[in-house]
Structure formats: structure tokens, C-alpha cells
Amino acid sequence: MRAVLTGGGTGGHIYPALAIAKGLQERFAGTDILYIGTNRGLEADLVPKAGFPFKAITVAGLERKISLANVKILWQAIRGFQEAKALLKEFRPDVVIGTGGYVCGPVVLAASRLGIPTLIHEQNALPGITNKLLSRVVDQVTVTFEDSRKYFSKGVKVGLTGLPIRPEILQAERHTALNNLQLKDDLLTLLVFGGSRGARRINQAMVDVVREFGNSQSIQVIHATGQTGYDEFIKDCQNKGIDLDKYVNINIKAYLYNMHDALGAADLVVSRAGAATLAELTVLGIPSILIPYPYASENHQEFNARALADRGAAVLVKDKDLTGPLLVKEIRSIINDAERLRNMSLASKRLGRAGALNDIIDCVEKILPRH
Known part of the structure; x- marks a missing residue:
């Protein structure tokens, strides 16, 4: 199997993605992983140290007010989408998994447009803007807190899994x-x-x-x-x-x-x-x-x-x-x-959910093409 993980900016997004990557390799022997992030986030340092291939795309987060800077950021988002699309076509993953941060936007959206199965994991009780938007196009949403469900639109497939815990x-x-x-x-x-x-x-x-x-x-x-x-x-x-x-x-x-x-x-x-x-x-x-x-x-x-x-x-x-x-x-x-x-x-x-990682991998398995 081949899987793309994406999530960036803070350790809160990156460490769950790394845990899921390792979980996939344990569940599916021989799984190839590609991590897509940005060169500006912690992922550029943490992912290679964890032993996974890393590719960066051009993207930045929108400011929360109307500004000229947002015009540039939107242009970067379009560019990032095209870069993500090219990387996905080259790597040909069976699934794309996002764990939050603005880098998830273009990567998961590109995967959805290409017909690749997609899953996002939301760590916080209040979902981030990126994940709320992506929830409308992905195949599966998984959450840490039961309280998160109410923030997603009706009809979005949400599974309560918890957050992967260090062994x-x-x-x-x-x-x-x-x-x-x-x-x-x-x-x-x-x-x-x-x-x-x-x-x-x-x-x-x-x-x-x-x-x-x-x-x-x-x-x-x-x-x-x-x-x-x-x-x-x-x-x-x-x-x-x-x-x-x-x-x-x-x-x-x-x-x-x-x-x-x-x-x-x-x-x-x-x-x-x-x-x-x-x-x-x-x-x-x-x-x-x-x-x-x-x-x-x-x-x-x-x-x-x-x-x-x-x-x-x-x-x-x-x-x-x-x-x-x-x-x-x-x-x-x-x-x-x-x-x-x-x-x-x-x-x-x-x-507490000690089996969070297994539950997330179960959700991934259900959306894989053979299922």
C-alpha cells in the first residue's frame, strides 16, 4: 500500500500523523509513506528525523482579516494545490490522510479531486477551519472528542477514535x-x-x-x-x-x-x-x-x-x-x-481511548479501494 500523510505547523498536527504512518506500516506490511508539508513548519525537521520521505509545497495560512497579504496567500494556495496534485499523481497513493494545519487544505483537496480516498483527523474539541472545510469533501472524519461532532455539517461521516498515544x-x-x-x-x-x-x-x-x-x-x-x-x-x-x-x-x-x-x-x-x-x-x-x-x-x-x-x-x-x-x-x-x-x-x-491508533487505522482500512 502507498499512503500520503499531511499535517503541519505544530507538533499537535505532526505527531499524530507520524503515529498513523507507523500504524499503517504495522498493519499493512510494506506500506510506502510520503509526507507532504511545508518548509516553514516543524514537519520539515521532524518528519525526516522520524525516517519518512518528505516533500514540501508552497502554502500559507490566511490572515483573519481582509488584507492585501491574503491575496498573495490565495495565490500561494492555488500554487500549492497544483504542486500537491503533481506529487500525488507521481506517488499514486491508495489513501491520503490529513491531521490539520493549513497545508492539509491543498493536499487533501487535490486528493479528493483525483478520486483518492481521503481521511482527516481532528485533534481538538473545536475543529480548525481547514478541517471543517475539508470535511465536506473527504470520505471519513475521525475525532478525538465527542464534542467535535456538532461542529461538522449534517451528513459528514464522523468517527470517534481518540488521539494516538505514545507507547x-x-x-x-x-x-x-x-x-x-x-x-x-x-x-x-x-x-x-x-x-x-x-x-x-x-x-x-x-x-x-x-x-x-x-x-x-x-x-x-x-x-x-x-x-x-x-x-x-x-x-x-x-x-x-x-x-x-x-x-x-x-x-x-x-x-x-x-x-x-x-x-x-x-x-x-x-x-x-x-x-x-x-x-x-x-x-x-x-x-x-x-x-x-x-x-x-x-x-x-x-x-x-x-x-x-x-x-x-x-x-x-x-x-x-x-x-x-x-x-x-x-x-x-x-x-x-x-x-x-x-x-x-x-x-x-x-x-480515555487506549486503542485510538487502531481505531483510526480501522477507519482508513474501510475507505481503501478494495473495500
Whole structure:
């Protein structure tokens, strides 16, 4: 079999595409993969490193206001469509799969026009503009969140699959994770992170959390500040008279290279609300306090967070409302109520989809020509 994957701009679009590519090769021996993206996105770096052939086309995202720049962008889109069409004719794929980002537009549209079976996967609870438009021409839409269905037009074939999870996350086990992190197994573990670059607002609130729970006999804390926020966080603690060396239960890291262990050890998580993060939390059944990144496109992280909060798996705190005292209050109200913590964990687990990758590959298989 031959398959084209496309998706770009951010890791949130690229990593699911790479997981699907690997899943196809596992399901269908000898599958040839071609990844089509842009030279401006992360895919130009990540895809070759993952070992897949990569081709770039000319395309850019439209600005959200009327401008002369959009005229140029529309011209690039036409050019990108023609380039994608030429690549598809040359590669002759059996299926084309898009995972979001503006590069998907010309590639998936060209595939549809050429009569090639097409599938798109939407990671977020609020579908992006590109995927909403493409949903009208593709053979199958797959989604991470049940809440996404209502945003697609009636008659669009939508399948709830979840988001592919890294194997090391699926294999995470609490006792092993605690040992690897040199943490105690008789304390609750609070894991806090804001993404690879951190989240300044969360870091600022965490100063009060550290002071409140330092040397607690009931909870241990792992806080990843992000590489760019580490020095500022340490300085903020010092300015408030906090001596981190005296708090044996507080672990401050710039970056967590072993996130699978951190998640495996966690009883409660404080984080942003990216789709991949929430997929990992729910597959492991971890309760969470979610602070959506307010500048995500179309505020999609808040929609992601609400998908969990409305089902009892998380508490949603808006970034603009986040303060140290509020975060301390929310953490304390959960960890001091064993029944609530347990119920949140069960609600989170019910939303998890460990078989997401297989479900997506099943959907691909159903639209292949022989079917």
C-alpha cells in the first residue's frame, strides 16, 4: 500500500500523523509513506528525523482579516494545490490522510479531486477551519472528542477514535515510575507543567503552591517550569523567602525528559489543555486542573478543557483568573477529598481511548479501494 500523510505547523498536527504512518506500516506490511508539508513548519525537521520521505509545497495560512497579504496567500494556495496534485499523481497513493494545519487544505483537496480516498483527523474539541472545510469533501472524519461532532455539517461521516498515544505512555506504571523518579509511594503526587516552553502564568501561581505544600506529609510535587521559565521561577521563590533546598517533597525541573514516568506517578495534574496532553491524561485516568492557553487559535484549548470538565474529569480555571491562592484552593479541595479524587479519576479513565491508533487505522482500512 502507498499512503500520503499531511499535517503541519505544530507538533499537535505532526505527531499524530507520524503515529498513523507507523500504524499503517504495522498493519499493512510494506506500506510506502510520503509526507507532504511545508518548509516553514516543524514537519520539515521532524518528519525526516522520524525516517519518512518528505516533500514540501508552497502554502500559507490566511490572515483573519481582509488584507492585501491574503491575496498573495490565495495565490500561494492555488500554487500549492497544483504542486500537491503533481506529487500525488507521481506517488499514486491508495489513501491520503490529513491531521490539520493549513497545508492539509491543498493536499487533501487535490486528493479528493483525483478520486483518492481521503481521511482527516481532528485533534481538538473545536475543529480548525481547514478541517471543517475539508470535511465536506473527504470520505471519513475521525475525532478525538465527542464534542467535535456538532461542529461538522449534517451528513459528514464522523468517527470517534481518540488521539494516538505514545507507547511509553500506555505502558506507564505507578510503582515503576515512582522508583525511577525516586519519589515516595505513600504520598499523593502532584505533577505540574505548561508544555515544553513552560507557562509563565502557571509558574507564577506555583510559587504559592510550593510555599503552601513545602514539606507536606501528604503530597509531593513535580513542577516543570519550562526551559525559559526556570531561572525566573527560582528567583520568584527566593524573592518570597522560599528556600527550595529545605523542601524535600518539592521537585523543580526545567524540563521533564521522562514525561511517561511523571505521568505514571501522578495522582493529580495541573497543565494547559492541548489535545495530546488530555489524551494522555485520560488514557491513564488522571484527574486534572486545566488552565487553557488563552492565545491558542480560536481558543480551542478551552473547548478541550470543557470536554473534560463537563464530564467530571477536570477542573477548568481560565488563565485570566489564575492566581496562587486560587490554585492552592483548587488543589487542596481535590486532594483532601478522597472520594472526589477517585470519582475524577474514574471520569477521566472513561474518556480515555487506549486503542485510538487502531481505531483510526480501522477507519482508513474501510475507505481503501478494495473495500
